[in-house]
Amino acid sequence: MKRTLYAAAAAILAASLVVAHAQTSSTSAPAKKHVPAKKAVKPSEPSVADQIQALRTEFQTQIDSLRSDLTAKDAQLRQAQQDAADAHAAANKAEADAQAQQQAVGDNATAVTTLQSTVSDLKTNQLSIATTVSDETTTLKKAIGSPDAINYKGVTISPAGSFIEAATVWRQGATGDDINTGASSVPLQNADGAGMSEFFGSARQSRIAMKFSGKIASMTMTGYYEADWLSSGTTSNNNQSNSYTMRQRELWADAKTPSGWDFSGGTGWSLAAETASGLTRGTQTLPSTIDAQYDAGFVWARQESFRVVKNIGTKTWVGMSVENPQLLNAGGSGLPTNYLIGSTGTGGGLYDNQANYSFNMAPDLIAKIAVEPGWGHWEAFGIGRFYRDRIYPTTGSPYNDMEPAGGIGGGFRGPFANKKLTIGLKGLYGIGVGRYGNSTIADVTVRPTGILDPLKAFSALSTVEANPTPRLNVYLNYGGDYIYRDFVVSGTNSNGNTYTGYGVGGPGIVIANAPAMSGCLIETAPASASAGAAGSNQTAPASCSGNTKDVQEFVAGYWYNLYNGPKGRLRQGITYENIRRDVWSGNGGTANPGGGAHGDDNMFFTSFRYYLP
Numbered sequence: 001m002k003r004t005l006y007a008a009a010a011a012i013l014a015a016s017l018v019v020a021h022a023q024t025s026s027t028s029a030p031a032k033k034h035v036p037a038k039k040a041v042k043p044s045e046p047s048v049a050d051q052i053q054a055l056r057t058e059f060q061t062q063i064d065s066l067r068s069d070l071t072a073k074d075a076q077l078r079q080a081q082q083d084a085a086d087a088h089a090a091a092n093k094a095e096a097d098a099q100a101q102q103q104a105v106g107d108n109a110t111a112v113t114t115l116q117s118t119v120s121d122l123k124t125n126q127l128s129i130a131t132t133v134s135d136e137t138t139t140l141k142k143a144i145g146s147p148d149a150i151n152y153k154g155v156t157i158s159p160a161g162s163f164i165e166a167a168t169v170w171r172q173g174a175t176g177d178d179i180n181t182g183a184s185s186v187p188l189q190n191a192d193g194a195g196m197s198e199f200f201g202s203a204r205q206s207r208i209a210m211k212f213s214g215k216i217a218s219m220t221m222t223g224y225y226e227a228d229w230l231s232s233g234t235t236s237n238n239n240q241s242n243s244y245t246m247r248q249r250e251l252w253a254d255a256k257t258p259s260g261w262d263f264s265g266g267t268g269w270s271l272a273a274e275t276a277s278g279l280t281r282g283t284q285t286l287p288s289t290i291d292a293q294y295d296a297g298f299v300w301a302r303q304e305s306f307r308v309v310k311n312i313g314t315k316t317w318v319g320m321s322v323e324n325p326q327l328l329n330a331g332g333s334g335l336p337t338n339y340l341i342g343s344t345g346t347g348g349g350l351y352d353n354q355a356n357y358s359f360n361m362a363p364d365l366i367a368k369i370a371v372e373p374g375w376g377h378w379e380a381f382g383i384g385r386f387y388r389d390r391i392y393p394t395t396g397s398p399y400n401d402m403e404p405a406g407g408i409g410g411g412f413r414g415p416f417a418n419k420k421l422t423i424g425l426k427g428l429y430g431i432g433v434g435r436y437g438n439s440t441i442a443d444v445t446v447r448p449t450g451i452l453d454p455l456k457a458f459s460a461l462s463t464v465e466a467n468p469t470p471r472l473n474v475y476l477n478y479g480g481d482y483i484y485r486d487f488v489v490s491g492t493n494s495n496g497n498t499y500t501g502y503g504v505g506g507p508g509i510v511i512a513n514a515p516a517m518s519g520c521l522i523e524t525a526p527a528s529a530s531a532g533a534a535g536s537n538q539t540a541p542a543s544c545s546g547n548t549k550d551v552q553e554f555v556a557g558y559w560y561n562l563y564n565g566p567k568g569r570l571r572q573g574i575t576y577e578n579i580r581r582d583v584w585s586g587n588g589g590t591a592n593p594g595g596g597a598h599g600d601d602n603m604f605f606t607s608f609r610y611y612l613p
Helices: 002-027 048-144
Strands: 150-152 155-158 163-171 198-202 209-214 220-228 247-256 261-269 302-313 316-323 342-344 356-358 365-371 377-391 399-418 423-432 445-447 452-454 456-469 472-483 548-565 566-582 596-609
Touching: 377 423, 377 452, 399 452
Parallel strands: none
Antiparallel strands: 150 155, 155 209, 163 198, 163 596, 209 220, 220 247, 247 261, 261 302, 302 316, 316 365, 342 356, 365 377, 377 399, 399 423, 423 456, 445 452, 456 472, 472 548, 548 566, 566 596
């Protein structure tokens, strides 16, 4: 740029010199002399030097201006370059900012989506929390106002199972029993009690119950207590249930693990009794009746026991129980006296001193399996028992003898007609298991040698229950307990046969030509009671004695819930029972000849109960 300006300046200077030289050459020729006309005087033109100087000055000025412009342009260029660099940097930064902004926008979009989802979840949770709070508030108000259980240090305490009862019973033949009817009390048809009816009102079956439950990670622990007032200090015993005043019906503890093991111990229903759910203690299925002695054929006991149960599948349970034994007094007539099985209780030992207690060798053993295949509840079980007595022979030293006994049983209960109808059947057969039958007829007899002889026994109960409405339950039960004859023949009868009557029902031999029912048709006046008051002790007809052979019972009745809700249950019921007791024929004319003696009693029970919720 500068060279171009210098070249242009040099060219202009050269041209100026040529013109000046031409002008100088033309002025050197002589001019023609004449008198010119007078003209105005022109100012003198600048000299070449001045012009050159002026050109130089102008060029210098232009050069300086160009230099100044160049400097300014260089500055502008540098500024433009700087601006371009700054613009590039700004563009890079803007691009980075744009990318960051885009990332931020993406993050914001994600955050917005997350926030929207969170808000939606919060709304749902808020609704759920509001519902939960409302439910918990309702539950809390219910727990405070009408709690289902009392909470104490993480343990729930519930009185469920407790009730107050006003009951009555009318019997066609007087037995002298309270609201529970003993089978052995049913009078024979010509006994003095059979000619009179009786009526009793009782609240003694009213029951108090309390259940305790605590749960930890490894198990659920349960304790249960249940008692009533059907006991007496002069008749308390543990033959079938612990009837000591106040009657201890149930008192047990239980521990159940998540893996299906169930351990329990205490006083309660025997494992032989039917359960409604698996083999869980406390779910026993009892006959529907008002009679506190239940029904003939019902297999049960309430006694001290320890059991272990395992759920081996969703529908199968197996269990084993060791239970408190008790040998009922030996049945039969003319029994020997050279043996010892136990003694009466003593006041110091806290056992009733009017009841007999056997010296037991070992506990009763019971094994059971329960299956619920989809229809009904099915059970099978076995009982093992061990009897022992001490024998005093005519010659030789006393010694102990042990006789094993046991039986097998089973049953089922299943629904029909959409659970509005239920049927059930259960039974037990074996030797020496009479104690587990409802009538507790006899366990053993004694042979002439003093050896115990377990008696063959059979018990069975069938049930039909209908629930046409949620409030109404109608039931029909029929069952019986039967003890088979067992005897030893020795001695001589009128036909020349030898006999001696050891065993149930007396001798067990019907003598030819014996007078049929001669004594059983004659009513005998009552003897004095043990307290000395005349006319207060029933007696059987003269020459018409014998051990009970069997008891059969038919039961029909209903329960109706007047109210069943959160405030408890108000229930009313009526039961009709017919009990027939047959006895074994005996020896000659002295003990039920012909085997026709029996007792037949009709009874009506009423009940009005209020159950705690």
